[in-house]
Amino acid sequence: MSIMTVSYALLLYAATVIFALGLCYRVFTYARTPAPLKIPTMPAPVTRAGVVFRMVREVGLFESLFKSSKWTWIFAVMFHLGLLLEVLRHLRYFIQPLWFWVVLVQPFGVYGGMAMVAGLAGLFARRLLVARVRYVSQPSDYLMLILLLGIGGSGLAVKFLDHTDIVSFKAFVLGLLYFDWQPLPANPLLLTHLALVSLLLIVFPFSKLLHAPAVFFSPTRNQVDDARERRHLAPWAARLERAGGEV
Amino acid sequence: MAKIDFEVPVIGEYLETPALQPAAMAKSAPFKASPQHQQALGFPSELLENWEEVAIAKLGELLNKYESLRVYLDACVKCGSCSDKCHYFLGTGDPKNMPVARQDLLRSVYRRHFTLGGKLFPKLVGARDLDKSVLDEWYSYFHQCSQCRRCSVFCPYGIDTAEISMAAREIMDEIGVGQKYCNEIIGKVHTIGNNLGLNAAALANTLEGLEEDVKDDTGFDIRFPLDVEGADVLLITPSADFFAEPHIDGLIGYGKVFHQAGVSWTMSTYASEAANFAMFIGNYEQMRKVALRIRKAAIDLKVKRIVVGECGHAWRVAYSFWNTLAGPFDFLDPNYPVPQHIVEFTYDLIQRNAIKLDKEANDHMRLTFHDSCNVARATRMGDRPGGQLALPRAVIKASCNHYFDMPADTIGEKTFCCGGGGGLLTDDLMELRVKGALPRMQALRQVQKEHGVTHMAAICAICKSQFSKVLPYYDFPMDTIVSVHQLVSNAIQLGAKT
Ligand code: SF4
Ligand code: SF4
Numbered sequence: 001m002s003i004m005t006v007s008y009a010l011l012l013y014a015a016t017v018i019f020a021l022g023l024c025y026r027v028f029t030y031a032r033t034p035a036p037l038k039i040p041t042m043p044a045p046v047t048r049a050g051v052v053f054r055m056v057r058e059v060g061l062f063e064s065l066f067k068s069s070k071w072t073w074i075f076a077v078m079f080h081l082g083l084l085l086e087v088l089r090h091l092r093y094f095i096q097p098l099w100f101w102v103v104l105v106q107p108f109g110v111y112g113g114m115a116m117v118a119g120l121a122g123l124f125a126r127r128l129l130v131a132r133v134r135y136v137s138q139p140s141d142y143l144m145l146i147l148l149l150g151i152g153g154s155g156l157a158v159k160f161l162d163h164t165d166i167v168s169f170k171a172f173v174l175g176l177l178y179f180d181w182q183p184l185p186a187n188p189l190l191l192t193h194l195a196l197v198s199l200l201l202i203v204f205p206f207s208k209l210l211h212a213p214a215v216f217f218s219p220t221r222n223q224v225d226d227a228r229e230r231r232h233l234a235p236w237a238a239r240l241e242r243a244g245g246e247v
Numbered sequence: 248m249a250k251i252d253f254e255v256p257v258i259g260e261y262l263e264t265p266a267l268q269p270a271a272m273a274k275s276a277p278f279k280a281s282p283q284h285q286q287a288l289g290f291p292s293e294l295l296e297n298w299e300e301v302a303i304a305k306l307g308e309l310l311n312k313y314e315s316l317r318v319y320l321d322a323c324v325k326c327g328s329c330s331d332k333c334h335y336f337l338g339t340g341d342p343k344n345m346p347v348a349r350q351d352l353l354r355s356v357y358r359r360h361f362t363l364g365g366k367l368f369p370k371l372v373g374a375r376d377l378d379k380s381v382l383d384e385w386y387s388y389f390h391q392c393s394q395c396r397r398c399s400v401f402c403p404y405g406i407d408t409a410e411i412s413m414a415a416r417e418i419m420d421e422i423g424v425g426q427k428y429c430n431e432i433i434g435k436v437h438t439i440g441n442n443l444g445l446n447a448a449a450l451a452n453t454l455e456g457l458e459e460d461v462k463d464d465t466g467f468d469i470r471f472p473l474d475v476e477g478a479d480v481l482l483i484t485p486s487a488d489f490f491a492e493p494h495i496d497g498l499i500g501y502g503k504v505f506h507q508a509g510v511s512w513t514m515s516t517y518a519s520e521a522a523n524f525a526m527f528i529g530n531y532e533q534m535r536k537v538a539l540r541i542r543k544a545a546i547d548l549k550v551k552r553i554v555v556g557e558c559g560h561a562w563r564v565a566y567s568f569w570n571t572l573a574g575p576f577d578f579l580d581p582n583y584p585v586p587q588h589i590v591e592f593t594y595d596l597i598q599r600n601a602i603k604l605d606k607e608a609n610d611h612m613r614l615t616f617h618d619s620c621n622v623a624r625a626t627r628m629g630d631r632p633g634g635q636l637a638l639p640r641a642v643i644k645a646s647c648n649h650y651f652d653m654p655a656d657t658i659g660e661k662t663f664c665c666g667g668g669g670g671l672l673t674d675d676l677m678e679l680r681v682k683g684a685l686p687r688m689q690a691l692r693q694v695q696k697e698h699g700v701t702h703m704a705a706i707c708a709i710c711k712s713q714f715s716k717v718l719p720y721y722d723f724p725m726d727t728i729v730s731v732h733q734l735v736s737n738a739i740q741l742g743a744k745t
Pocket of ligand 1: 344392409
């Protein structure tokens with residue numbers, strides 16, 4: 001086993017563990033923190049089912065973003081949809097035998113990769129060119145885009161410039177999954193791609209990438225408009241009430 | 248109009264997004280609360296010696312108490328979609344009035360003290376230590392947010408800058424830096440029962456005078472009852488309704504509606520205020536204390552229902568928070584919503600043909616309607632989502648012949664704040680108020696040009712006061728602003744059998 005295989009195996013394990021634990025911890029703190037008051041942005045759904053529908057529109061179609069900025073919406077949809085397709089396409093490295101829809105998605109995945117990079121480029125240009133957005137951008141905001149561009153770019157490069165031996169790469173991935181390590185093909189583009197993905201996984205729970213889980217915990221989006229019908233009381237507010245006595 | 252030492256924005260053809268003018272409003276800050284005002288609310292009377300520590304501890308406490316704060320400080324991706332949505336940014340061009348930049352004032356400190364990235368690489372993620380200059384910035388720019396929530400409509404994660412402003416103001420109160428306007432008023436409600444400090448005798452006097460005026464005007468005995476035990480309805484209305492223009496014309500309208508409906512009603516001296524400024528300072532305990540006065544009044548007066556008068560943030564507190572803060576209201580008649588808005592009440596009568604309205608009585612006006620931010624984005628009326636937008640329009644249209652909406656992106660859920668909400672309706676913030684009103688003035692000008700609109704109706708005491716003050720700056724007559732129930736008052740056929 002080469003040093004490179006071992007170090008990449010360890011890196012990927014570490015990244016996955018940090019990602020998973022970090023994300024769980026964040027989600028746990030969001031879930032644990034109460035929303036003491038009813039603050040849905042109105043007009044809001046008056047039923048649970050309505051809220052689920054609102055959330056689906058928000059997460060699936062970026063409804064609010066569509067209202068606010070069409071260009072950002074287009075770039076954001078290109079990037080996220082492209083990313084989704086790519087993630088689905090990459091399932092082929094983790095599954096044996098392949099599910100049929102993973103096979104179906106393969107050709108689209110490549111377009112996904114292109115859309116992703118184009119979308120990111122658009123977002124980068126907007127961040128740089130629109131004075132308002134530039135004003136609120138920190139170095140980390142640019143770096144995040146660069147990191148994602150690096151992942152997309154190196155991925156496309158692996159695909160188009162320097163065809164990797166995907167059979168042995170898949171053996172490597174499955175080996176990681178089953179703790180039966182196999183050698184990693186020594187392709188510089190692939191190695192870059194993997195290193196950047198690991199970095200992304202590691203920074204995820206510590207960065208603005210938390211917007212992905214956070215949107216589900218946004219009280220302005222996930223609350224039902226039923227304040228008059230149902231009394232909503234956070235545990236700490238109930239304690240306050242008991243301590244304060246009744247009128 | 249008072250003397251002006253700032254430039255009043257010019258209304259253009261369209262509402263333009265201004266170029267960035269850094270620090271344009273850096274000097275804007277409301278008067279600070281005096282030691283007495285602070286003490287009356289249990290806040291430190293002046294800046295604490297170890298204020299940095301206390302502020303960080305308070306932030307930590309709030310992070311554990313408010314999911315909104317915790318999630319919103321993490322979730323922002325700096326996409327900038329909200330950056331051109333705030334009326335204060337549109338009116339001033341100050342980049343710190345972009346909602347995301349306003350949040351960042353607090354987020355930067357949050358990152359420094361509560362996140363790994365900010366502890367290790369502050370420069371990289373825009374994290375900074377809390378120091379005096381940061382505090383000054385907080386005081387200035389968190390008092391340039393009217394908590395109107397327009398930004399939350401447009402944010403892909405629903406990030407509500409109002410929640411951030413409220414938290415920041417709560418932290419500032421906790422370290423001894425309060426705002427005079429809000430804290431003085433909250434103190435008055437605790438001791439006297441209303442924002443104005445109008446005592447029971449003065450209130451009774453005012454209402455008696457009002458009864459006489461209305462009698463002279465209409466020939467009918469319209470009553471404005473106070474502290475009547477056993478009345479069916481307790482009306483909770485903003486105290487501005489008792490004397491300010493055009494608010495009082497709205498109050499007369501409520502009185503006529505109750506009269507025609509034959510419903511016995513009363514107001515209360517103990518709870519003579521619908522406004523709850525404690526919301527503006529983000530303080531749950533204070534807000535609860537103010538809300539409990541209404542519960543107590545309802546119990547003491549043995550009423551069956553509570554109806555709330557025309558006021559935006561008050562309706563938010565009533566509709567969205569009362570049940571939480573002062574509920575359950577199981578001692579009231581379950582056949583009616585608790586609380587009910589006066590517009591819901593009147594709308595219902597119109598639906599049932601229980602009152603007659605003569606639209607021609609308002610033919611001297613061509614009307615539009617200003618959706619108050621709190622009503623539109625933080626409450627509901629009726630059974631269906633959006634009723635808070637539809638019902639007031641239905642009541643207005645039933646009362647007049649000439650009604651025209653302002654452009655779609657300036658009303659409904661996208662409505663622009665009047666510029667005076669959120670505890671900013673004070674003369675020491677006049678520049679901010681005038682400039683923040685620009686987007687609404689622009690939309691009003693548009694319907695004035697296109698449809699000859701002469702009057703704008705509103706259902707919020709703050710909006711009415713704010714517009715009365717700022718309309719003249721933009722060359723509109725002061726009385727362009729009218730109450731919704733003023734229109735009802737003009738149109739209602741008293742004594743008519745239905
Ligand atoms: S809540 Fe309103 S005033 Fe405050 S930042 Fe958002 S848009 Fe501006
Ligand atoms: S729209 Fe939301 S995520 Fe985007 S910059 Fe504004 S607050 Fe941040």
